[in-house]
Amino acid sequence: MLMTTRIPAMMLVIFSSPFFPSYLRKMKNVIKKYTNGEVTVVWNSGLCIHSANCFRGLPEVFDPRKHPWIKMDGADTEKIAKQVNKCPSGALSFYMNSENPESK
Numbered sequence: 001m002l003m004t005t006r007i008p009a010m011m012l013v014i015f016s017s018p019f020f021p022s023y024l025r026k027m028k029n030v031i032k033k034y035t036n037g038e039v040t041v042v043w044n045s046g047l048c049i050h051s052a053n054c055f056r057g058l059p060e061v062f063d064p065r066k067h068p069w070i071k072m073d074g075a076d077t078e079k080i081a082k083q084v085n086k087c088p089s090g091a092l093s094f095y096m097n098s099e100n101p102e103s104k
Helices: 009-016 053-057 077-084
Strands: 031-035 039-044 092-096
Touching (some): 039 077, 077 092
Antiparallel strands (some): 031 039, 039 092
8 A cells, every 4th residue: 555645735835935944954853052142042943833033023133044044143132032032933942141051
C-alpha cells in the first residue's frame, strides 16, 4: 500500500513566503540567540509561524532577508523587548543578561 503525505496549503504559503528565509527551509528546530550585551533575544524556529509581526513592527532589528536576520544594534533594548513580546507564537523571547544565571 502506497502512503502519501499531503502538505497543508498553509504550510506551502508559509514556506513560499518572502518572510521565511530560504536557508531555514531545510532546518528542523533551531534555537538561535542574539545579544546586544544588555538583552538576549532567543528565536525558536520550531515555534515560529512566520507571521512577520517582528519584521513589520521593528524592521531595523528584524529582517528575514538578511543574514543574520536579527540585528540587535538596530534599536534600543526597550523597543526590542516590546516587539518580542508581540510575537504571536512565542518563537521570540528575551531575557535581560543581568538576570541570566549563565552570565554570572
